[in-house]
Structure formats: C-alpha cells, structure tokens
Amino acid sequence: MTDCKEALNDFISYIIVEKGLSENTVLAYKADVLKFINFAKKKRISLENFEHNDITDFLWEMKTEGLKPRSIFRVIESLRQFYKFLNSEDLAKNNPTLYLATPNLPENLPDILTFDEVDLLLNSINDDDEMHIRNKAMLELLYAAGLRVSELINLKFSDINLEDCFLRIIGKGSKERLVPFGNKAKFFISIYLKKRRPCLNVNDHIFISRLGKKLSRIEFWRQLKNIAKNVGINKNITPHTLRHSFASHLLKGGADIRFVQEMLGHASITTTQIYTHLDEDRIVQQHKKFHPRG
Template sequence: MKWQNAIRDFQLFLKIERGLSKNTIDSYTRDLEKLMSFLEENEINHTPTTIDEESIQQFIYEVAKKVNPRSQARIISGLRSFFDYLIFEDYRETNPTDLIEAPKIGRKLPDTLSEDEINALISAIDLSHPQGERNRTILETLYSCGLRVSELITLKISDLFFEEGFVRVIGKGNKQRFVPIHYAAQKYISSYIKDIRTHITPQKGFEDTVFLNRRGKGLTRQMIFIILKNLSLEIDLKKKISPHTLRHSFATHLLKNGADLRAIQQMLGHESITTTEVYVHLDKSYLKEVVETYHPRK
C-alpha cells in the first residue's frame, strides 16, 4: 500500500464517515505528509502497513525539535487516528503509536477581550471606507452569536430567521444549530444587506452568501484575521487576537453575567460540556457567586 493512496482513502473516511471539516482533514493530511517526508529524507523504506513503533518514535523525536508540546500532541493524535483507520479496514493488526505517550500539556485558557476593548475595536472601524459598514457588521455578528470564523464566512441570507430571532449555523462536521442573535446585530446585518451588499453583483455560487468582497465573492478566513489585526493595531491593543477571540469573549461575558453553561454549550455548538467548561476557569469569581447565590446556608 502506497502512502498517497492510504492518505487519500483516509481523507474520504474522515469526510464521509466522521463528517470532519476540511480544515481538520487538511491538518491530518499535513501531519501525514510530514511523516512521509521524514521517511524519504532518512531513506526509511516503510509503507503504511509495515511502519513500526521505532520509526514513528524517531519521527516524533525529530518533530519535537521544531514544534511546541501542544503541536506534538496533535500530531501523535492524528497519527493514532490514521493507524486506527488502517486497522479498521484490516490493513494492519496493530497501531504503532499505541505505546507512544503524548507530551503532558496544561489546559490552555482562551484569550478574551473586555467589553471596553470590543467597543474600542468596533469604534476604530472607518465607516467612510467602502468596506467599513461590512466590517462593523462582521464584528457585531461574531460577538453577538459566538460564531467560528468558518461559520461566519459561509453564513447564508437564507440562514437568517430574524422574525424568530435566530440564525442557522452549519458548524463542524456539517452539524446544524440555531443560535439566538442580538437585535443590534440583526439591525446591522439588515442594513448591510439593504444598503451595501445590494450594490455588489454576487459571482456564481455566492448569490446567497451574506458577506461579500468587492468582487462579489465570499470572504476568506485570512481576510477576517487581517481586519481584526489592523483594528488591534489601530487601538494599540497589546493582546494577540483572532476571530476566535470574539467567540471566547462572547461565551465568557455570557457566563459572567449569569448565563447557564449548558445554554452556552448549545450556542457554541460544543459536542461535549467539558469543552465549554474552560470558560469557568477564566473567572473564579463566577464559582464564588454560584455558591453565594444557590447554597442553602446563605
């Protein structure tokens, strides 16, 4: 079995059977290609069905010199999934990564912005610029709904259910959820569609896409990152931020203001409550307030 064939079949398995996103599949693929390159460079003649624990261990040791422990752990996890797939398809009987331990990593707390910092970012947008109104609407939407950047750039006009106060979001693994949207964000989206987007001719395939660039195509993830980076420089923000920072801030601010953790889990589209629980660790005062409010010995 050749590496290229095994990787291609694995990609189809991840997409069809596990329903993973393109970004996740690309990440798995890059790690497997790194393993392929390592074997070629070191003239190690192993196929996916013959590679052993020693060769995998050498590869991990080489990788460890170049990446942080979190990335090492991700690579080991991806390789483990690949060889589990080969076992599932009866190409192998054992997984050469079973005895390889991933590095211990602490739980990484997400970066967040204060309400004042978010207001400052939005206020820094130049509304006289042709894309100013669009960019303000993007930030308001990210913060109002806690969307992933991939969910924002694929948001459709047909996904907007403003009369009911919801937007339909297609999240990881093509899973659908309905997220409440604040009336202020509704107002900005409606205004953008009516006053700005209507003057752009959508290219084929983007007729239903909410946010468009000047050429009528959908925005890329990189464009959203650049918009935020430029705004953070504008207000001299010392934090390193990304679109995900607004998602984290959305969840953290809801929690601090008394929202139920299960409700936040549903809005974020987290499969497990343990993923959402990271926000509890951001503000220990939340736990103190819970005890003071709900404990019977008040």
C-alpha cells in the same frame, strides 16, 4: 504487504465521509501520515510490522526537525486514527500507537475582551459610510453569535432569519447548527441590508467588499485591527477574540456550559471548558478582596 498509497487514500476517504472532519484537519492528518509513510519506507518497515519503538523513533525525528509539542500532539492523534482505521480494515493486526505518551502542552488561555472593551470596540464605528455600516454589522453579529470568522464571511442570505434572530451555520466537518443573535445585531444588520444589500438573492453572500465580492478573512481581520488600534485596545485582537469573549461572557453571566458548547459548535465539551478557567484569577482576586482573612 499493505499498499501505503492505497491505505492513505482510503484513510482520507474514511475521515472525510465517516468522521466528517473539516478540510483543514483532513489536510493536517494527510500530511502527518504521509511523513510517517515516508519514514517507514526509509526504515524499510511495513505498516503492519511497525512497533512502539519505531513510532517513538519517528516522533523523535519530528522533534529534532523542530516540531513543537502541540504539533507532535497532533501527529500522535493522526497516527492513532490511522492505525485505528488500519485495524478496522484488517490492514494491520497490531497497533503501535496504543501506549504512546502525549507531550505536556502549555495551557494557552485565549485572549478575551472585557465588557467595557467590547462596548468601546462596537460603539466606536460610525454608521455614516457603507463600509463602516458593514463592519458594524459584522462585529455585532460576531460577538452576538460567537461565530468563527469563516462562518461569518460565508453567510448567505438564505442562512439568516432576521425576523426571529436565528442563523443557520455550517461549521467544521459540515455540521449544521442554529445560532440565535440579539436585537442589537438585528438592528445593524437590517441597516446594512437596506443601505448596502437591498437586492440580495438567497445564494448571495451577505458581507461583501467595496468591489462587490465576498469579503476575505484577511481583509476583515485588517479592518478589525484598525478599529481596535483607533480606540486604544492594545491586545492582540483577532476575529476569534470576539468568539472567545462571547463564550467567556456568557459563562460569567451564568449560562449553562452545554448551551455555550452548542452555540460554539464544539464537538466535545472539553473544548468549551477552557472558558471556565478564564475566571480563576478574578475569583482569587475577589476572595482576597472580600474574605475577612484574605
């Protein structure tokens, strides 16, 4: 009989080392599989003897406990990966996850800012205060390079090539990518570095708090919220909103989707394709407005 604890530990090592999954994904998979193992113990069914109906019973229990469709979707993916691993290691001969139906997920398109809203946001920050200069540089870079907020606040001086306008980003799953940024971002980063960070070491974080410590994502989110509120942007804006806007605006401008995928650091182009749906309403409106029989 397979040792559940040992199998779980080996599975976690596998998805960290061989799959290169991010820390958050690893923690989610671990929690999902642990719940499944506890369910198996409660039902007194060994992992190698689990069948399709047993899996659906487990998922139904998760649903009755209030798990949302998106979370159930993730649990299913966790179990698929777990049994794929068990099969590869000859720890289980059958795979009860093969014919699992995934729940229909609502297509939650991300909020984006219009071109005018981005201009309003970025042009509203005064450059007469050290923290304002920092916020200006961060927002310009966030929109210019489409970074995740964790990537932005973890930037070190060694990660930026200011002369050639390139960033070295370590993204999800410790995957490295090079991301260009434009002259406006370069200009404001240069001002910030001269006024606020004139003596940076290569391993120092670029963006710091008023106390000289690495800026937290929560603090940056609060700053962004205040800036948006002050200029009258009523959307539920987060740092990720600028990343979404970056991708959508590039595609609207005619950028190749593969280029946008590479810039965002998406492992699958399917993730990037969500931004191609954002223009559907605008296309319909344009058709109705300009087509002679619209």
